[in-house]
Amino acid sequence: xxxxxxxxxxxxxxxxxxxxxxxxxxxxxxxxxxxxxxxxxxxxxxxxxxxxxxxxxxxxxxxxxxxxxxxxxxxxxxxxxxxxxxxxxxxxxxxxxxxxxxxxxxxxxxxxxxxxxxxxxxx
DNA sequence: AAGTTGACTATTT
DNA sequence: AAAATAGCCAACT
Numbered sequence: 525x526x527x528x529x530x531x532x533x534x535x536x537x538x539x540x541x542x543x544x545x546x547x548x549x550x551x552x553x554x555x556x557x558x559x560x561x562x563x564x565x566x567x568x569x570x571x572x573x574x575x576x577x578x579x580x581x582x583x584x585x586x587x588x589x590x591x592x593x594x595x596x597x598x599x600x601x602x603x604x605x606x607x608x609x610x611x612x613x614x615x616x617x618x619x620x621x622x623x624x625x626x627x628x629x630x631x632x633x634x635x636x637x638x639x640x641x642x643x644x645x646x647x
Numbered sequence: 648a649a650g651t652t653g654a655c656t657a658t659t660t
Numbered sequence: 661a662a663a664a665t666a667g668c669c670a671a672c673t
Contacts, residue, residue: 552655567653571654571655590656595654600654650672651673655667659666
């Protein structure tokens, strides 16, 4: 596979990353893009999620912008209000300003316990 | 094929 | 702290 995924390939990888965001945590568009191997393509992630059909089971609501706010325009059906409700339902806390304190609840994949793939150091 | 668009970001007012 | 600016990337006209 080549250096910079694009098209359907990129969409697939973005979906994989989003699926990996744990409950009660959030990731930023830029972060998702980088993890998908397309650093800098934050806007592409936004576009991908915006076209996402319903019923995919993808935790799209765990993706917020770098300021810790919800980017989805409230105008959309349900809208950002729904996103906030979903997040709060799984324990994400919002500051009075309406922002999520990323310092506390941003997903840090590098800190995750890797239960699998313990190479040879363990044996 | 050039220009526009967007669920972005970092920088500068 | 909020708003305007200027880059950004890939898709779409």
